Every structure is written in structure tokens, then in C-alpha cells.
Amino acid sequence: MKELRIGVIGYGFMGKTHSNAYVQAANFFNSRHKPVLQALCARNVEKAKPFADNWGYRSLEHDWRELLKRDDIDAVDICTPNHLHKEIAIAAAQAGKMVLCEKPLAMNAVEGEEMCHAVEFAGVPNMVWYNYRRIPAVTLAKQIIDSGKLGRIYHYRANFLQDWTINADVPQGGAATWRLDVNAAGSGVTGDLLAHCIDSAIWLNGSINEVCAMTETFVKERLHTETGKKEPVGIDDACAFLCRFANGSLGLFESTRYARGHKALYTLEVNGEHASLRWDLHDLHRLQYFDHNDESIVRGWRSIHVTDGDQPYMGNWWVPGLQIGYEHSFTHQVADFLTSLDTGQPVHPTFRDALETQRVCDAVLASASQRLWKTVA
Amino acid sequence: MKELRIGVIGYGFMGKTHSNAYVQAANFFNSRHKPVLQALCARNVEKAKPFADNWGYRSLEHDWRELLKRDDIDAVDICTPNHLHKEIAIAAAQAGKMVLCEKPLAMNAVEGEEMCHAVEFAGVPNMVWYNYRRIPAVTLAKQIIDSGKLGRIYHYRANFLQDWTINADVPQGGAATWRLDVNAAGSGVTGDLLAHCIDSAIWLNGSINEVCAMTETFVKERLHTETGKKEPVGIDDACAFLCRFANGSLGLFESTRYARGHKALYTLEVNGEHASLRWDLHDLHRLQYFDHNDESIVRGWRSIHVTDGDQPYMGNWWVPGLQIGYEHSFTHQVADFLTSLDTGQPVHPTFRDALETQRVCDAVLASASQRLWKTVA
Amino acid sequence: MKELRIGVIGYGFMGKTHSNAYVQAANFFNSRHKPVLQALCARNVEKAKPFADNWGYRSLEHDWRELLKRDDIDAVDICTPNHLHKEIAIAAAQAGKMVLCEKPLAMNAVEGEEMCHAVEFAGVPNMVWYNYRRIPAVTLAKQIIDSGKLGRIYHYRANFLQDWTINADVPQGGAATWRLDVNAAGSGVTGDLLAHCIDSAIWLNGSINEVCAMTETFVKERLHTETGKKEPVGIDDACAFLCRFANGSLGLFESTRYARGHKALYTLEVNGEHASLRWDLHDLHRLQYFDHNDESIVRGWRSIHVTDGDQPYMGNWWVPGLQIGYEHSFTHQVADFLTSLDTGQPVHPTFRDALETQRVCDAVLASASQRLWKTVA
């Protein structure tokens, strides 16, 4: 058993999901590598201490540059706001560390390209946390598609709907609401939510060739927690786009934080010649599946309760019928990362995989701003 | 094309569903017989006239005895409260009329037995309106079970839940609420609602051998619309029973009018060795079906949207995806009755079939009153 | 009681739904006008006769021009393929007949404009059969939105998904498949299915200002039933578009006949500041409603089973819990048309209302072909 000593940078929502995932992966999955919470890095060490203690971090570090110098760190996990990803990731690669980076990879594809070069030049294992690939029902969807059951794909549609920013009093900036500050986030729902949809789509259905998008910012000004003043809102509150995939299928994507009644409703559907699939995050253990090859009088959408031992990842958990939670999408990603270290095979999505998603995001934002179809670079 | 001249007795809720069914059956189904609304019979002809005019009845009759004397009546349809079924049905049979009788067949099995003798002795076509057999999804359930897909049956459960009598101000007696008056109805939910569940159960799963029941009357007194005074309530507001079927399966039945939030939720489920089925009246065009023979990783409950042309009755309606309403369970029963006249084969449930349901009801009520298991006579 | 003598032109799927609706409206709804099936008009009278007999048409006519000359026809109901709408409707108006026209109004907005002028110049009552407005759950959605419960609207999304043309052996042209022949239909899913979505959207959420669309034809050639040869397919098999409404909300629409597993899945959703609504045609009696004003710990999407007497149209049908079918969207439209004759108030959608939908369809098709955002004319 070899320790994988991890230095986590940031301790917000994602810092919590990752910390938990390292603990859980070790308890539920086998690997020759055991993740260890070696260091938590945070600008304000005082404030971070309770978090570090709770999760049993062995040390605290206040400057990520110091973290990178340490010999006792094998892997760096970047849980900061998006605008810091590039600098840290490149430096980490240069320091020879493995790099695990929260999504989206970067503020834009130019940054992302630099980051890919860095990790590839350094030859370090690298991974981006597009965790939804590893919800068991989504992984099962991938297996079903890859098995050929759907045949030729005609349509792919996805949306990610939330409602938490309808209230105009929600501020922008700061630790809790940096996602509303364009300088920290780069974009709004496009990078935050659609990026997930795009990553899954490319994984399940292949590359996207061209897009046509619209965006909207419903609340034009919000209090900025740093300036203490109302500032223009630079992010997109909502974004929708049409697209064409390389395989000839049509795509339709939408995300918003103004869909009253939906908290984190990520929905995807794929329609193929012979069969179709549908999934949503609010009932994440269920995969809807329609197979035209079923006998006609008893044909119907099947609600597959993905909890059986022969379904992805579930053999490591409880017994059939008993579901697991959102957080284990991260647990599975850690487990697969550990396996990749055991085998030497890369774990996906790598930085390079995530760069493709970034390029689609860039094309989407350019299309919305120019009101034109854009080819994905 | 031969006319089937019908005399309908009663014009309440069931009078309306039947009148409509005769009209619709002729429009949507083929037969050599065409139902004609020859006479509506009602004690108060004045009050019944708008109804008769609306549905195009050719005549009005104020006394059912007079109706039975008429040569221009081929079939009598009994839509009266339960306590009148016996006398009318027997007289109608003796008059050589075909007899269509609303459910439950009678106030009890003794009455029902007399009625069976009468129609059988007279040799007249006879039928009881257990209409739910002819909801397309329920008919499909029957086909699936008969095909052997379920294998050995282990469990049958059904309930029929309503909430319209929770309010203690609902009166008993009279045209609108005779179902709460034990003298008119014979029993409460047992004869009104459980009778439907029992009819379906026997049809789908065979005979019931023995039962053990409990009943309750939550509101002990209600204003009687005839006496104008509060009178004790003699019906059962709720009834539940355990049972054993002849095929060795276990049954569980429940009905109540005190299940807040349910209006007419008739649910049935059958669990077999290889497959299971589930249906409910609130989403009546959907049949839930689970088949253990499906490939394991994509196994799940199928929601069969019973609207395709190869599913029961649906070829006569619209196009796939478009559903029909509750009322057409009656339309289908008329259509099948007409076909039975064409072919000479009896249509089910006959009086004799309905007598078996009556016997189960009697055993249920006896069991509840004696607090003992009762064999179905 | 005044007879409304109707001449129906065409006896395909829509001829059947309309014929039934005239019969049913008279039986279930009150009006001083009673619709009468005065004449069925069909090129091949021989073939149409069984249909006419079944529905009790008083006469048959082989040429719609002859029909228009008759004094015993008050209203003309156009159930022909789309390319015949204009000529018949204009002639009917000129003959002083009321005109009821199947949707879409016309092959394009130019035609539609002429038709509007004709009926308005003649001053005849006119109506287009966008029947889905009158599904009780959809009408209820309208009431809820108009009551202000949703507040400012942010998003509207709708799709209409089918799968019946995936098989490349389905031909184009002829009575059964004229919808695949661009010369008869004008367009594919845009005029056939999206037109419904657009009509509902304008009704519920107001005008659409601009659109950006893509279309696709998956099967490029199909046997033409008239030429007996493979011919290029001129219709759109799938169409999706982004749009902006006049009220500032964003719209997303999609339709296809290549969504395996969906037969006639028309779905719409509206997200407002305070509440949201969702409906689909496969479970047409259910309206999903989320109200943020509900107490927070018990807040959730409500599944409103639209079957109660205080909900639109339902007081005329059965009792709570018992649903009605697709066909009664037409019944309700007839009932409302009759009421409009009683009151002298126009029934919507009029030709003028439907012209707005036509303009959106035209903009959608232009946008798809030019790959540009288009303002709705």
C-alpha cells in the first residue's frame, strides 16, 4: 500500500466534496494507493483550521507556492475559483506534482491549452473533476451507448436548471458567491453548469462541431462583497444553445439559475435509432431507458433503479434497492484515479479532454455575443 | 344492421356513463347491432326530461314495470341504487329482456343467486357493469398474465381510495348520496369500491378462498335527506381484508373514503415469479410492468403508455401517444356486448360471474362483523 | 335551439376528431346552438361513405365548391392537407360561411394574411384548431399565469417529440403520409408540431420577437406514393430554435419525429419569478406546479390531477379523479365556438391569432435556412 499524499487548495464546497471523497474511496474501493490528506492550503489559515481538523489534514499551508515546494506532496488538488486554476496548475506541473483540477479547466481555451502543455510536458497524471460522469446511472448510460444498443444517434439534449439567484439581493464576489463575479468565474452558467453538460455530452456522444447560442443576464447589477457597492453583473445568468455533433446528431443545451422550483436539475437525454436514454440529477440513481426491440405490446420506458451489484460502482456499496448520494460521484472519481495510478493508464477526463469542453464553452460565449453560428475551434 | 333497443332505468352518474357509451360504441366500434336509446325510465319524468332530450332518448317511461311490458325494448339497463336491482332484473328476465345491471349485482349473494337463476332460466343475455376490466391497460394486464409471462403468482394487492366523505356534513340518502345510506346501498365501500377490486382480482388471478376483514365507520351519524334528521350511518366507511386465492397467492385489499388526497385511486398490483404488473386509475393509460427476464443491467419497471394500435381497444381510437378517458371503459363494454350478440358468445362478467364477487363481499362483511376468517361460500 | 349546419371537408384523422367533437359537445355542453353534421365533402364519395354513415352525416358532397354553394351549410370545417387551406377558406368566407380551419393556418404567412383579410372582410366567425389550448390542464395553466401567480416570466420551453418516421420505409405523399410531402404540408415538424407549441406559447407567454433555428432532414429520400418513385424529402424532420419573447423571457423549442420512445410527447414549461408550471401530453390531465410561496419545508412540485369540477371544463364531465381523453380538446373547442355564437364574442385562436404563429414558423424556417437570427415579421 502506497500513500498518495494530497495537497488540497481551497476548502469551499468543492474542498468538502473532495476531502470526503478521499476518505470514502479508501473505505469502499480497493487500490494499491491510499489517499492521504497531507495538507490543506488556504490564504487564511486561521479560518481554515476547523475544516482541516475535521477532515484530519496532517498540515496547513497558507501559500500554494509553498505547498508546491514540499517533498511530502504527491498530488495537488485545485479547488479555487476558476481564475486561479491556470497559474497553480502550471506551477504544480512544473513542480512535478500530479494535478487534479476542479472544472471548468480554465477561464478560456487559451489558458486551457497552456495548462495542457504544462501537464503533458511534465508528464504528470492530471484529471479534471467532471464528477457527473461517475454517477452510476450516467456511467451505465455510457456502457449502454457504447454497447451499440441505441444505434445511430439523432438527438442529444441536456439542461441544468437552478433557481438560487432569482433574488436580486444575492451579492457577487467573495467566498460564497464568487460564481456571480465574472472576474473570478470567467462566465456564469456556461462555465459553471453547461460545462458539466458539455463534458457528459462529448463523452457520451462525441465531439461538437458548431454551436449557436444566446445568453441573458436578468439581474444587471448586484452588490459586490469586495467593493461594497453595486457593480454591473458580468456573467451570463442563462444560456441556451443549438449545436451539431460530429456524428450528425442535433444537440440542444440550456442552463439557467432562474428556473423556479429546480435546485440542481441536470437532465440529459439521448435518442437513438433503436433506443433512448434519459437521466436527471434530482433522481440520480434512476436511468430511464426505452428499447424499441422490446415486444411491442409491453414496450415502455424502463425506470432502471441503478443499485444492483452488476451496475457500475454499485458492487462496492450496499445491497440492491439501496441508493447512494451525490457525493460518491467524487468518491468514484478518486477510486478511478487511484486505479489509474495502479495501472498506469490515464483517468478521464484529463486536462486534454477538458480542453475540448472549454473550446465548446468559448464558442458558445462567442456565438451569443456575436449572434452567429460558431465552429468549435 | 339490427337495432338493439335499450331501456335505461335511472339517469344519475351511471345513467350518464351508459348513455354516452351506447352513442360512442356505435361511432367507434363495428357490430351488426346498433344500440338505440329507446326509452329512459325515471320515477319523475319531468325531472328526467332534459337528460332524455340531451341524449336523444326516443321516449320516457315513469314506471319500470311499464317499460318491461313494451315490445319495442330489447334490453333493460339497470342504473338504480342497489336495493332495486333484484326485483327489476328478475322481472326483466321474466319479460324476456336482455339485462344489463350496474354493479354490485345485488344487496347480497342470496339476492344475486335468485337473479342468476332468473336470467339463466329465461336464457337472456346478461351482463354486469364492472367496467374497469375494459380500461385498455387493465385488459392488457389480463393478456400479459394469460400469456404466462408472470409465472406462478405470489401476491395480489389492490386498493380503492377516495376522500369525499371526510366532511361530516355530507348527508346520506337521496339521489346524490344514496351510497351512504345502508338501505339503498347495502354496504359502503365494500359494495361500491372493493367490489370493483374483487371483480378485477378474480378475473386476473382466479377465485378467492377465504378472507379476513375489518371495517370502520368514522362518522357515526349523518343527516338523512329523506327524514331530515341525523340518523346512524349503517355503511362501512373503510374496509380492508386479507385473503388467500385458490392459486396459493396472498391477497391484500383496502378501500376507504377517508384517504385525503385521493379522489378515485384504484390501484392493483400482481407479483409473479418472473414478472410483475401495476396499474392505477389516476393514470389509467399507463401499465407498469417489470420483467425479470430483461437483461440485468437494463432491467427496470416499464411504464407502458397503452395507446398503441396493437394494444386492447386502442386501434379503434386515435394515434399512438394519445390517450382516451375513463368513460370508454363503458364504451368498450357496450362494444363487447354488441359483439356477443353478433357471435352468440356471452360477454363477461355475466350475472354468474358477478355473483362470485358478491359472495366475496358477503364473506368480507361477515368476517369484519365476526372478527374471524371466513371461507367464501 | 338553433342548428349549426356544418360541412366538413376531409375525413382523415382530423375529420374523425372533429366529427366526434361535434357530437360530444352537444351531449356534454350547453349552448343555444346545436352542431349538425350536414355534409361531408370528399373527392371520392364512394370511399367516404362509410365514414359519413358512421357519424350520421346528412349528405355527401364531392366538390368543396359545390358545398360552398349550398344554402343549408352554415359553417365550413377544413380538414384537408395544408396546401388546400387557403383557397377553400377564402372561397368559404366569400360565400359567407363561418370557417373553421385545421392548423397550421396556411403554407406560409403570405397565404395566411390573405385568409385573414378574407374572413375579416366577410365578417364571418373563424377559428383555427389549435386544440391543445383546451386540454383542461393547459387551460388551467393559462388561468394560473393570468392570475399573476408566476410573476415575471424568465423561461419558456417546449418540445414535441415523436418517433414514427425513423423507419426509412415510411413513404411520403398520399392520404396517410401527406405530412412528409413538402408540397402538401409546406414544412415538416415546424408546421405540424412546433406550430402547436408556438400557439400555446404565444397564448400563455405573449409574442415572440426573434428566433434562431436549425433544421435537419435525416432521411433524404422516400418513396412517393403518387410517383411510385424515391423522391427527395423536402420537409424538416427535426427543428429546434432559440427565441426571445416580447416580455423579456427566453424561449427554447424543439420538435422531431426521431425521438425514439416518444409518440406524441408535447411538453411545455414556464418558469416565473414566484412559480413554475410544467405539462406534457402523455399525461395530459396532470399539471405540475411549483409555488415558491409555499412554506419552505413542505415546498415541492405539485402534481395537480386536473379532474375536479372547479377546474376548466371538468364540471361537465364525470367526478373528481376520473380523467377524460385527448379527443375532448376538440370537444371543448366546439363548445367554446358554440358559446361564441351565443354571445357574439369571437373564439380564439382566430385566423388572425393563428397568423402570428404562422409568422413565427416562417421566421424559424428562414432562420434555419440562412443560419441567422430572424426577427418575427
Next chain:
Amino acid sequence: MKELRIGVIGYGFMGKTHSNAYVQAANFFNSRHKPVLQALCARNVEKAKPFADNWGYRSLEHDWRELLKRDDIDAVDICTPNHLHKEIAIAAAQAGKMVLCEKPLAMNAVEGEEMCHAVEFAGVPNMVWYNYRRIPAVTLAKQIIDSGKLGRIYHYRANFLQDWTINADVPQGGAATWRLDVNAAGSGVTGDLLAHCIDSAIWLNGSINEVCAMTETFVKERLHTETGKKEPVGIDDACAFLCRFANGSLGLFESTRYARGHKALYTLEVNGEHASLRWDLHDLHRLQYFDHNDESIVRGWRSIHVTDGDQPYMGNWWVPGLQIGYEHSFTHQVADFLTSLDTGQPVHPTFRDALETQRVCDAVLASASQRLWKTVA
């Protein structure tokens, strides 16, 4: 921070859920007590070692009597088959240890009474793992009922359906299938599954006065893993019962392992005068709630997605919309146990609470065997 040093006896399915819960409770909930996995006790220490290592147990013990002698053990957690509960629990209490016991409490109420006396005489904190009380949606149901929103309760129904023993080749006895061996389990579905339903029912709806039950054993003989021979099956494969609660409501319960298609479908529903509730374990984060006080036209069953911070336990997890898994019902029970140590208030269900459930189980089994109504002792 005070350590709570736990000795866990057994490492099967429940040993795993408990071990995980101790780890997770410390990470997600605050308490002045921190659970520590001090010792794992297993007859075969060799076989148990990997499990102990995985979860980080500080020591291994092969004899539970030795475990009880240790000074470094504060609490004993009994995860053995049912027939061992009594002896261990009593000895643990006598040794002054806190006792956490898996459900059902005992083989029967006589044993349970002895166990209650032992823990109460010793004055040690004690708890039984009826974990489903602490699924957030179930806890929310309790809050709603206690708030009075439902008013007078008329009906309570619950079932627990599985299908894993339909195959007659599943053996009885041994570590994996002791639940099929009456000598180890005491009963079949009654103690295993209905006990959960009964515990929740008493908690939510108060005491049960009398019951009437039936049981069935569908497979009469199974291979016994210890004798290597086919042996009669002594457990109940299925059990259903009617009951009356002290508050006047009627109850209906059912459990089976022969309901094809259901893996662990625990469903409960409560119908009150003003409102109703429904929950099931297959979609465990959803609580269905109907409130008759809602405005009538928008009344419907609400699907409450129990993931918001103001709903039970959820403030300690992720963000709204993101669900947690089955396993955290145990985590919450540990968290509440730790809080009870902080405050000195007992955590429920105690042994005494669980004894009431045991008495109902005993009455159910006696009723089934004698075919009579039985009063709960």
C-alpha cells in the same frame, strides 16, 4: 472532545453500515464526543482482519466476553444475528457498557423485556438501530405530523417488498443467509422488514392495539449451509396484517421477499383529515405531501425533494437539490446518539421503544398462527 470508544460485534452488512456511520458522523456533525473504532469483535479474527484494517479499527477481539472486560471500550454495538442479541446485550449492560443493538431487539418480547431490564437497571445509554426514522424525508414526515397539519389520522399503511428469495436455490443459514434460518433470525420478514415498518408507524402514529395477520412460506425447504442438507424453512416468507391504532386509525401492513421487481421498497402512507403523506425507500429523498388547505384549483400531491438546508439533517450535507444516500440514516443515528451523550437526553428508539415493536411482532406471529385477532400485550 471526548472519545467514544466503540466495540463492534459482527462485520456483515450491518457491521459495514455502522462502521461507515461512525466515520461519517464525525466528519459531518458536531458533537463533544468523537466515535472511535476501538475494537472489532469476530469469532474468526483472521477473516475479519481485512475489514478491520479497511475501517481502521484499533484492535481485533475474537470473543465478545473478552471485549466486555476491556476498560477501553465505552460502547458495544451488536451487529450479530438476532439470536445472539439478548445474551450479549445483557452482559454488556452488566459490564456497564453503553449498548447499541441492531434491530429487531430480540427473538421475542420475553427476551426483549429482559434486555430492557438489564440496560435500565444498569442505567446505560441504549439504542436500537431502526435507522429509517432518520432518513431526512421520514424525519420531516414526523415533523409535519407533529405540527398538526394532518389533523385526525384515519389510515396508516406500509409495506416492505423484496424479491431476493424467489429463487428456491438460495440457501438458509450461514453468514450470508442467516435471515432465512429461523433459529438465527427468529422469524422471516416479520422481524426483518415489518419490524422497520412497525417502528416507524408507532413513532409517527402511536401505539397499535390489536392485529390480525397471515403469513406464508412459499419455499418449504432450502439447503442449510451448516447441515449441507435440505431442511424445512421455519421463517415466514411473507406476512400481512390488519391493525387498529390507539388513536382510532386503521393500519395495513405487508412484507414479502416474493414481490418481483422490488428490491427494498419500503413504502409508508398516512392519511389525515387535512393532509396526507407518502414516502418510499426507492426514492428516499422524496416526500409526497397533499394538503387539502391548498387553494382548490392548484391542489395536488407535492413531491418534496428533501435536500434543503432547513429540512432535517440536510444543512450538514451539500447544497439544495443534491441528495444523500441510504447509509446516512445510520450516520444520523450516530450523530443523534453523540448529541444524546452531550445533553444527557436519551436517543430514540431505546430498548424500551423497540420492545413495543417486538410486542407487535409477537402478536402478529401469534395471530397468523392462530388465525385470530390478537391484542398487543
